Amino acid sequence: MEASIETYRKVENKMSEQAYISRDANNFEGQHQKRMRTETFFRRLFFLSATVAIVAVAAITIFIFVSGVPAIGKIGLFDFVFGQKWKPSADIYGIFPMIIGSLAATGGAILVGVPMGVFTAIFMAEIAPDTLSRLIRPAIELLAGIPSVVYGFWGLVVLVPLIDKIWGGGGNSLLAAIVILTIMILPTIVNVSEAALRAVPKSYGQGSLALGASKIETIFRVKIPAAKSGVLAAVVLGIGRAIGETMAVILVAGNTPMIPGALTDRIRTMTANIAMEMGYAFGLHQEALFATGVILFVFIMALNLVLNRMTHRAGDES
Amino acid sequence: MKKRVSGLLVIVMAVLLFAGCAAEAAPAAAESAGGAALSGTLSVAGSTTVAPPAQALADAFEARYPETRIDVQGIGSSAGMKMLNEGGCEIGMASRELKQKELDWGLESIAIAYDGIAVVVHPSNGVSDLTKEEIQKIFMGEITNWSEVGGINKEILVVSREDGSGTRGAFEEILKLEGDEGSMVIESALIAEGNGAVKANIASKSQAIGYISLGIVDETVKALQVDGAEVTVANIKSGAYGVSRPLNMATKGEMSELAKTYLDFVMSPEGQKIVAEHYIPVVD
Amino acid sequence: MKEKKLKYQILKLLVYLSAILTVAALVWILFYVVRKGIGRIDFQFIFGDAKAGGIWPMIVTTFWAIFASLALATPIGIMAAIYMVEYARPGRVVRAIRFATESLAGIPSIIYGLFGMIFFVTKLGLKFSILSGALTLTIMVLPTVIRTTEEALKAVPRSFREASLGLGATKIRTIVHIVLPSAIPGILAAVILGMGRIVGETAAVYLTAGTVPKVPGSIMDSGRTLSVHLYMLAKEGLSFEDAYATATILIILVALMNLLAKTAVLRLKKG
Numbered sequence: 001m002e003a004s005i006e007t008y009r010k011v012e013n014k015m016s017e018q019a020y021i022s023r024d025a026n027n028f029e030g031q032h033q034k035r036m037r038t039e040t041f042f043r044r045l046f047f048l049s050a051t052v053a054i055v056a057v058a059a060i061t062i063f064i065f066v067s068g069v070p071a072i073g074k075i076g077l078f079d080f081v082f083g084q085k086w087k088p089s090a091d092i093y094g095i096f097p098m099i100i101g102s103l104a105a106t107g108g109a110i111l112v113g114v115p116m117g118v119f120t121a122i123f124m125a126e127i128a129p130d131t132l133s134r135l136i137r138p139a140i141e142l143l144a145g146i147p148s149v150v151y152g153f154w155g156l157v158v159l160v161p162l163i164d165k166i167w168g169g170g171g172n173s174l175l176a177a178i179v180i181l182t183i184m185i186l187p188t189i190v191n192v193s194e195a196a197l198r199a200v201p202k203s204y205g206q207g208s209l210a211l212g213a214s215k216i217e218t219i220f221r222v223k224i225p226a227a228k229s230g231v232l233a234a235v236v237l238g239i240g241r242a243i244g245e246t247m248a249v250i251l252v253a254g255n256t257p258m259i260p261g262a263l264t265d266r267i268r269t270m271t272a273n274i275a276m277e278m279g280y281a282f283g284l285h286q287e288a289l290f291a292t293g294v295i296l297f298v299f300i301m302a303l304n305l306v307l308n309r310m311t312h313r314a315g316d317e318s
Numbered sequence: 319m320k321k322r323v324s325g326l327l328v329i330v331m332a333v334l335l336f337a338g339c340a341a342e343a344a345p346a347a348a349e350s351a352g353g354a355a356l357s358g359t360l361s362v363a364g365s366t367t368v369a370p371p372a373q374a375l376a377d378a379f380e381a382r383y384p385e386t387r388i389d390v391q392g393i394g395s396s397a398g399m400k401m402l403n404e405g406g407c408e409i410g411m412a413s414r415e416l417k418q419k420e421l422d423w424g425l426e427s428i429a430i431a432y433d434g435i436a437v438v439v440h441p442s443n444g445v446s447d448l449t450k451e452e453i454q455k456i457f458m459g460e461i462t463n464w465s466e467v468g469g470i471n472k473e474i475l476v477v478s479r480e481d482g483s484g485t486r487g488a489f490e491e492i493l494k495l496e497g498d499e500g501s502m503v504i505e506s507a508l509i510a511e512g513n514g515a516v517k518a519n520i521a522s523k524s525q526a527i528g529y530i531s532l533g534i535v536d537e538t539v540k541a542l543q544v545d546g547a548e549v550t551v552a553n554i555k556s557g558a559y560g561v562s563r564p565l566n567m568a569t570k571g572e573m574s575e576l577a578k579t580y581l582d583f584v585m586s587p588e589g590q591k592i593v594a595e596h597y598i599p600v601v602d
Numbered sequence: 603m604k605e606k607k608l609k610y611q612i613l614k615l616l617v618y619l620s621a622i623l624t625v626a627a628l629v630w631i632l633f634y635v636v637r638k639g640i641g642r643i644d645f646q647f648i649f650g651d652a653k654a655g656g657i658w659p660m661i662v663t664t665f666w667a668i669f670a671s672l673a674l675a676t677p678i679g680i681m682a683a684i685y686m687v688e689y690a691r692p693g694r695v696v697r698a699i700r701f702a703t704e705s706l707a708g709i710p711s712i713i714y715g716l717f718g719m720i721f722f723v724t725k726l727g728l729k730f731s732i733l734s735g736a737l738t739l740t741i742m743v744l745p746t747v748i749r750t751t752e753e754a755l756k757a758v759p760r761s762f763r764e765a766s767l768g769l770g771a772t773k774i775r776t777i778v779h780i781v782l783p784s785a786i787p788g789i790l791a792a793v794i795l796g797m798g799r800i801v802g803e804t805a806a807v808y809l810t811a812g813t814v815p816k817v818p819g820s821i822m823d824s825g826r827t828l829s830v831h832l833y834m835l836a837k838e839g840l841s842f843e844d845a846y847a848t849a850t851i852l853i854i855l856v857a858l859m860n861l862l863a864k865t866a867v868l869r870l871k872k873g
Contacts, residue, residue, distance in 0.1 A: 035772055042774045043689055049681035050690070053702040053748065056741045060709060060717050067720075088481040090500025119620035127617065136625055138860060143628045145798030145856035147829040150849045153836050154631050156515070161522045170475045170523055172508055183627050190624065192750070195791065199757040216610045216617075230753055236704060237749070244710030247804050247833060255480070255509035266508055275712045275805055276511045280396045280482030283419065293713050300708040304701060361729070363812075366838060373815070377653050389814045389824050391730055392834065404724060512837030534838070 061297070068294035071287030080291060086257040086268075088277070093288040095295060097259045101267035102296070104174055104260060105253070106243045109181035113242070114235055116182070117189025118224075121234075124190065125197040126219050137194075144187035152248030155180040160252055167264045172254030175263040180248050185238040192237060196230020197223055236307050243300065246271040270296045357385030360576045364391075364398020364411030365484060366512070367531060368565045371431065371596040372411055372584075378592055379583050386576060395484055399425060402570055408577045410568040413484030424571060429564040430584050431597040434532035434554045435489050436541040437561070438517070440524045445469040447543040450560070454493045456527060459504030464525070476507040477519050477528030485513070488563035489529050529561075533596050551598050565597060632853065639850030642843050648851065652815035657848060659817045663732065663825030664855070666818055667811065668800050670736035671743060676793055678740070679747030680782075686748070687755040688777055707745035714742050715809035723810055730824040735811030742806060743796040750795055754788020755781060787867045794863045801856060804833045828852050 072080050075093050083094015124133040155176060164171030200223050208218040224231065246269075254266025255276065274289050274296075281289050362372055369392030376388035393401070395412040402410035403423045416427050437453055439445065445467055448456075455461040457476055465471045479486035481501070489495070495502045510516045513530045520526045521538035532549055535541050541549050544559060553559035567581065583589045590599035650656020682699075690696045718738030728734040758781050766776040782789070812824030813834065826834075828848060835845040 039772060039774055043685075046681045046685035046689055049678045050685040050699045050748075052678050053682065053706055053744060054698060056744070057702040057705050059721070060713065060741075063717050063720065064713060067716075085505075086481075087500050089496070092500070115616070116620040116624055119617045120624040123617050123621035128621070136621075138857075138864070139625070139628060139632070141794065141860050142853070142857050143632070144795065145801055145860070147802035147804060147832060147849075147852055149804055149829060149833045149836060150635060150852065151631065153832075153845060153849065154634060156518050156836075157522065158634060160519075164523060170508055170519075170526065172519070183631070186624050186628070191791075191795070192753070195750075195753060195757075195788070199753070214610060216614045220610070220613060233749055233753065237707060237746070240704075240708040244708065244712075246710060246712050250511050251515060251836070255511070256506055257509075258506060266506070268509070271710045271712055274710075274716075276480040276509070277482050278394070278397070278712075278716070280394050280480070280484070285482065286396070290716070293716065296710060297713070300710075301705060304704045304708055307704065363730075366834070369813070370838075373652075387816075389730070389812070389816075391812045391814060391824065393809070393813070406724060406729065514836055514838045514842075518836075518842070 064290065064293050064297055068287065068290035068292075071284060071291040072294065074284065075288065075291070080288075081295065084259065086273070088281070088285040088288070091284060093284075093291075095270065095273065095292055097257045098268050098270045098273050098292065099295065099299075100259050101174070101253070102243060102269040102271070102299070105177040105181055105249065105267060105269055106239065108174070108178035109185060109242045110235070110239055112178065113182040113185045113189060113238060117186050117234070117238065118193050118231060120186070120190045121193035121197055121231075122219055122224075125194045126215070126223065140187050140190050144191055148184060148245055148248040149251075151180055151184050152251035155248065155252040163264070169264045170254065170266070172252055172266050173264045174253070174260045174267045176252040176254075177249050177267060177269070178263075180252050181242045181245060184245060184248060185241050188241055189234045189238045192234035193227070193231045196227040196234070199230065200226040232307070232310065236304075239303065239307075240300075243296075243303075244271060246275045250276060270299075355385070356383045356576060356579060358574075358576050359387045359389060360409070360574075360580055361407040362388060362390045362409045362411065362567075362580075363393055363401050363407040364568075365395040365413040365565070366392035367413040367433065367484060368392075368411035368430075368567070370533075371565075371593050372567075374592050374595065375580075375584055375589055378588070379580055382583075383579075388580065396482070399423075399568060402568060408569070408574060409581065410570075412566045412568060413563070414487050414566075415564070416566070416568060420568075425568045426570070427566040427568040428581070428585075429600050430567050431565045431593045431599060432554065432562050433565055433597045434549050434551070434559060435485060435492075435529050435561045435563065436532050436535045436549045437527065437529050437544060438520050438535065438539040438541050439527050440520060441538070441540045442524050443469060443540060445542070446540065447546060449545050450493055453544065454495060457493065457495055457503050457507075459506070472525045475523060475526040476504055477510055477516055477523075477526050478503050478507040479516065479529075480509055480511055484563070485529065485531060489561065492561050492563075532562075532598075554598055562598070564600075635846060635849045636853060639843075639846035639848070642847035643850060647847060651817075655844065657828065657831060657851065659815050660826050660828045660831045660848075661851070661855075662817045663811070664801060664827045664829075666732045666821065666825060667735055667739065667807065667827050668797055670732055670821060671739040671800050672793065672796060674736065674740040675743045675747055675796055679744050679792065679796070680751050680789060682744075682748045683751035683755055684777060684782075687752055688773070688781065703745045703748050706741065707749070710805075711742065711803055712805040714738050715806040718806060718810035729822070730810065730812030730814075731822045732811055732818055732825055733821045735807050735825075735827075736821070738806050738810045739800050739803060742803065743799050746799060747792045747796045750792035751785070751789050754785040754792065757788060758784045790863050790867050794860060797859055798856060801827075801852065801859075802829055803827075804829045808833070828855070 080093060082096050084096050085092050085094045124136060159179060160171035160176055163173060163176055204222050204226055205218050208222040249269050250272045255268045255272055256266035257268045260267045270292050273292050278289055369390055373390045376390050379388055380386055395414055398410040399412060399420045401407045402425060416425060448467060452467050456474055462474055464474055490501055510519050513534050516528045516530050517539055520528050544561060547553045547558040549559050554562045590601050593599045647656055649658050652659055718734060722728050722734040722737050723730060762780050762784060763776055766780045807827050808830040813826045813830060814824040815826045818825040832845055832848045835841060
């Protein structure tokens with residue numbers, strides 16, 4: 001794939017050059033130079049825009065590490081990451097329960113939300129009649145734009161009492177967090193995957209059908225592999241939204257800083273830890289919250305690296 | 319053609335934005351000592367508990383001095399004190415006493431109101447009166463079933479606030495829930511962020527107990543009597559209901575005319591009347 | 603062969619089940635909130651100021667935040683996507699940019715908030731202002747805009763470009779006149795997604811734009827967006843009724859924006 005893009009670029013650039021040359025025959029030299037300058041100017045402008053992302057990441061990284069690392073030094077990396085007790089009033093800062101909480105909630109949401117979202121996207125792009133998907137799509141797009149607080153609020157007044165009624169224990173739980181996060185990442189996953197599926201050239205499917213494959217077989221063996229990069233992008237966006245979600249989780253998770261042993265146990269995520277206490281925190285406590293941000297950041301970077309590799313591999317295969 | 323129009327639109331928008339910045343930079347706060355001619359912008363930031371009365375006070379203040387603008391930011395006590403120290407605002411709000419370090423920065427505080435903390439349970443809960451000692455044991459996890467305090471046989475669910483919250487700090491201090499090892503509130507307690515979240519949790523869970531600011535108690539929860547005293551303004555003033563705390567405003571160094579006038583207004587009988595709509599005034 | 607058939611039957615069933623579940627869950631939330639909130643909404647609620655329990659200042663602030671952020675994020679995001687799709691050759695630079703965008707997408711909004719508060723609000727001295735909020739939000743929505751625009755650009759058939767270049771158009775002309783117009787529906791989708799994130803953001807906004815419930819006079823004033831307002835209502839428990847009503851307004855607002863964008867896309871496709 002990469003090689004083919006490179007050849008394509010070479011061909012394209014050559015064509016572009018040839019375009020100048022053929023025009024040059026009838027034009028002034030100056031105009032050619034001017035056009036080249038315009039080209040260079042825009043390429044630089046586009047490149048500059050692309051580097052904004054790099055600059056922003058660098059700035060945020062530096063800022064978070066500068067504010068958080070000293071606390072890790074004071075507390076001790078091992079005690080901080082593997083400490084099982086979070087008790088700021090006694091200057092005890094261990095975030096292991098929060099790490100587990102974040103991973104469990106995000107993992108659960110991805111496990112349920114990704115297949116559900118991708119399947120729904122398949123339904124909308126391939127199976128549902130146009131009128132139906134035209135009806136559902138605006139609703140899903142609408143839900144992608146609804147503030148997470150709304151979801152959290154709904155979770156607090158509807159979902160949590162429901163879980164309490166069925167399993168007891170108050171209802172604020174890992175399960176509630178997973179359900180809310182699943183619902184929240186669905187619109188993103190459905191939207192982006194559907195767009196990716198629709199972008200697959202019609203001829204692919206037609207070819208497969210002509211060869212005698214069933215419709216559903218065509219979808220899973222031809223369309224999904226062809227749309228893989230888009231679907232993976234959807235998953236990346238979904239994970240990002242789930243692990244970074246704060247407000248909705250605070251309202252439903254119970255925020256008890258203990259390692260959950262069951263789905264009905266209360267959890268506290270790293271984001272909740274930062275958001276809840278930052279307004280009040282002071283001194284080492286505040287630094288420890290920034291340090292929580294550092295650990296969260298390291299997790300997200302590691303995740304991105306892994307996903308980055310995966311996307312590359314997916315790209316190589318096709 | 320259309321593309322050119324949209325391009326133009328972007329440029330116009332950008333110009334408008336910058337024009338906005340420039341316009342704001344121009345009118346500097348005119349420093350004048352005259353009462354009615356008072357003008358400028360005053361930034362007040364800090365505790366979300368103190369913000370509602372501070373906002374109401376600001377509205378009344380602006381009505382009296384139309385040339386002024388008071389910006390009230392509810393960002394949390396510590397964040398407010400930090401902003402105050404760094405010059406981000408001129409008056410800070412705190413729902414707790416100032417820490418030693420904050421005092422070392424040169425911040426000074428003044429109590430503008432008192433707030434009662436109500437111990438609340440689900441309206442269906444048969445228990446309506448607890449002693450301080452019982453509440454303490456419940457929050458420490460020594461009493462774990464409602465039947466131990468005269469209720470039905472049901473496990474108690476403790477709802478507390480986030481660490482560092484002014485309400486939690488005051489509650490723990492009054493009920494002697496602070497040990498050498500820090501907070502003694504049971505570790506498995508449900509932690510809710512903010513008074514509203516505590517209220518919503520209590521209102522939907524028949525086995526729960528929690529504590530919220532007196533100002534937001536309503537019919538969705540039941541406030542308990544503590545040591546036989548109901549949580550009322552009169553009982554808090556007389557000291558019969560012992561769970562209350564001061565709400566503070568803080569300043570640093572020399573105040574501007576505007577800040578001084580606002581603080582004077584807060585402490586004036588008229589200002590305290592506004593405070594009384596939310597909390598318990600410090601002066602009658 | 604039979605086994606394979608069964609496998610696909612199960613997959614088909616799962617597809618239907620997922621679609622039903624997804625739609626059901628989303629519709630449930632939508633209806634629940636709107637039903638609880640719609641009764642509270644009247645002229646006074648929408649157009650009144652905060653003193654009268656109205657949310658007009660929050661609506662105005664929300665629009666300021668959207669316009670200011672998108673005025674920055676849209677051009678930068680589209681240009682970055684153009685670079686990634688049309689210019690960049692696979693290599694270290696592209697990988698770095700890709701990694702940076704994906705990292706940005708993964709950073710929790712609370713961290714953006716902390717960053718914005720220290721950097722824009724304090725260090726650059728912009729105070730709590732719509733500008734501080736918009737700058738923070740710009741960085742936040744950038745990955746969404748870049749990623750979605752990229753997909754839209756990639757979906758433009760190669761033959762379009764080849765034809766244009768073959769006819770003697772320069773690369774930049776090809777991009778502006780051929781590639782971008784064909785990708786406009788996708789780009790608009792990117793902008794809508796970005797708008798959604800701006801409207802829905804809470805943590806990053808309230809730490810940078812502040813919480814003042816007043817109509818901002820300029821971009822340097824502090825303001826409270828609808829989401830922040832809703833968060834404060836829910837957290838401080840001042841009024842759950844107002845919270846539902848505010849949530850309903852937010853939903854209507856997002857619906858209107860989507861409708862507007864949809865109509866725009868249709869118009870553009872026709873034109």
